[in-house]
Amino acid sequence: MTRTIYIFLFLSLLLSHPASFAQIGISGTPHSSAVLDLQSPTNNKAFYPPRLTSAQRQAIPNPQPGAFVYDSDKSTMYLYDGQNWLPLLTTDPNLLAPASRTAADGATNDQFGTSVAISGDYAIIGANGKTIGGKLSQGAAYIFVRSGNSWNQLQQLTANDGAASDLFGRSVAISGDYAIVGAHFKTINSSTSQGAAYVFLRSGNNWNLQQRLTANDGAPSDHFGWSVAISGDNAIIGAENKFVFGVSQGVAYVFTRSGITWTQQQRLTASDGTGGDYFGSCVAISGDYAIVGAPSKAISPNTNQGAAYMFVRGGGTWTQQQRFVANDGAANDHFGNAVAISGDYAIVGAANKTVNSNSAQGAAYVFARTGSTWNQQLLTANDGVANDDFGTSVSISGDYAVIGAASKTIGSNQYQGAAYVFKRSGSSWIRQQSVTDNSTSDTFNGSSVGLSNGTFIIGGPGFQNNRGKVAFGTVN
Incomplete structure (x- = not known):
């Protein structure tokens, strides 16, 4: 009891007279690097931080970064990182919560995290429900930058011609100093829902709009910008509702950059395209290879089994190299609802696939x-x-892949969602970790995922009544 009183008195003096006590040592001389050094050389005594229930911890007014307490409900230490309380102790490293982030101006129905992408020290997050200047669902995107081990918001991106219901931010992608954002409901010259995409270029710490992209053959309800991807000087944009030969088959458009100008290079279609395929629902590009998903493609006799199409560039022309279908494909799998590619590996999601009699458990397929x-x-x-x-979203980078399962129940939280990291070992891909956090029901974590050099980002657009959030982490 006496030692406890002494510690309390020393802490009180330290807090009330910071200028009078440069260093304090208890039961010993303080180390030269310490402001406060608690030692117990002979009495085997422990230091007890504040012990609070979860409700008490969350009710702390204006906590500062570095604050820590012991949560008696969770039986673990929590550290406040400036935005969130993070658990510090776990028996399983795979259960460590990633660092969550929200938009600085986040509001209900923004759907921040609808889309995500990451490249090096920069990430981009779409919030297609964001109200801008009173314009409902105009949409926005946010650039986050990594400083040390922390990710922080750098800039909000909007369209300079934005209007209500554009849904700017429905899709995002980033590669080096370039980012691209889709607005698939954008009206172009009175052509409603034709759609557009916007390319931004980084200059120092600023991301500036470089060019608005539209299809040369754009028409109403094309939904150009439903999906976007970028790799170096090439971008690909999906228009999943585009009419081809009189039916809504879907199209993808490749754009190339020369200097400061992006020009449409080619329109891609499926060699066996039919109405209702939704070709272009998702797109990805890596070097001379591009992949396009058609999740509602009928593979006889299975309706909505789905397919994906690999294109390769040679001599400036893109040609279809192979149609991907699942070896175990079945009706309503929706194979091709998500795609990604990195080098010699591609990954395709089939989120509605039945696995071991579990309807809509979902699956993903890696192609080498x-x-x-x-x-x-x-x-x-x-x-x-x-x-x-599982397979709602997919991303791949080097020997790692991350896959979202946006509707997964965690504990008693329905639709909290999760993501899974897989690592390549030889010719096989092995699950390495699952990623969850401290969010609640209806967050839909894993609705979007991104991966770059071992760092991942996971979108949860349903968090707090669709305000939305993202989580950053690293593969184990």
Whole structure:
């Protein structure tokens, strides 16, 4: 009891007279690097930080970065990082919560995290429900930058011709100093919902609009900008509702950059396209390869089984190299609802796939290229259950892939959502970790995912009544 009183008195003096006590040592001389040094050389005594219930911890007014307490409900230490309380102790490193972030001006129905992408020290997050200047659902995107180990908001991006219901931010992508944002409901010259995409270029710490992209053959309800991807001087943009030969088959458009100008290079369609395929629902590009998803493609006799199409560039022309379908494909799998590519590997989501009799448990397929042939491997979650929607989103970078399961129930939280990291070992992809955080029901974590050099970002657009959030983390 006496030692406790002494510690309390010393702490009180330290806090009330910071200028009078440069250093304090208890039961010993303080280390030269310490302001306060608590030692217990002979009495085997412990230091006890504040012990609070979860409700008491969350009720602390205006906590400052570095604050820490012991949460008696969670049986673990919590550290405040400036935005969120993060658990410090766990018996399983895979259960460590990633660092969550929200938009500085976040509001209900923004849907921040609808889309995400990451490249090096920069990330971009779409919030297609954002109200801008009173214009409902005009939409916005946010650039975050990494400083040390912390990710912080750098800039909000909006369209200079933005209007209500554009849904700017429905899709985003980033590569080096370039970012692209889709606004698939944008009206172009009275052509409603034709859609547009906007390219931004980084100059120092500023991201500036470089060019608005539209399709040369744009028409009403094309939904150009439903999906976007960028790699170096090339971008690909999906228009999943574009009419081809009189039916809404869907199209993807490749743009190339020369100097400061982006020009439409080619329009891509499926060699076997039919109405209702929704070709262009998702797109990805890496070097001379591009992949386009068609999640409602009928693969006889299975309706909505889905497909994805790989294109390769040679001599400035893109040609279809291979149509991907799942070896175990079935009706309503919606294979091709998400795609990604990195080098010789591509990944395709089938979020509605039935696995072991579990409806909509979901799956993803990794395709490895040998020469001009792509061979597949099925990936599923070993804790998967019905309605997880594993494969909602996919991303791949080097030897790692991350897959979202946006509808997964965590504990008692329905639709909290999760993501899974897989690592390549030889020719096989092995699940390495699952990623959840301290969010609640209806967050839909994993609705979007991104991965770059071992750092991932996970979108949860349903968080706090669709205000939305993202989580940053690193692969183990």
